[in-house]
Amino acid sequence: MTDIGFHYNAPDKLTYACRLVRKAVNTRGLRVVVVVGDTRALDTVDAALWQLSPVDFVAHCRADAPAHVVARSPVILCTEGADAASLPHREMLVNLGLEVPAGFERFERMIDIVSDEANDRQVGRTRWRHYADRGYTIQPHDFARSAS
Secondary structure, three states, rough: OOOEEEEEEOHHHHHHHHHHHHHHHHHOOOOOEEEEEHHHHHHHHHHHOOOHHHHHOOOOOEEEOOOHHHHOOOOOEEEEOOOOOHOOOOOOEEEEOOOOOOHHHHHHHHEEEOOOOOOHHHHHHHHHHHHHHHHOOOEEEEHHHHHH
16 A cells, blocks of 8 residues: 655645655665646646756656657656656655546655645645545644644
8 A cells, every 4th residue: 555645735836846856766776756736736846846956966857758758757747637647657746736646555655745725725635536436545734733
């Protein structure tokens, strides 16, 4: 069963996601799929990963890259609605989108990141219930609590 981490009240969801992905790849050697909302959000995450310092750079590609690039890239970015489970990586899924990622249950671990914005928190609660109703144990991480 997929281990689910629910990281909520993140003041800067994008920056946190980039740090999380960098640590997963560079420190732990994991292969990661990142699910984002739409194409615009995909462009934003893609650009943010390119803007990390040279020592922190994380090699990545989009899911629609040629198959040989996708297979060799440690991080694959895809939009919401794409079947993340159709991609070759299975170690870690990071969800930045608003929906429950299709195929999340095929990953060893998933981190669902929710910002401190009201709308994001509301849809995050819906995803939490989705996971809990299906018997997943959720490991919460509240940024508001850890900051105090």
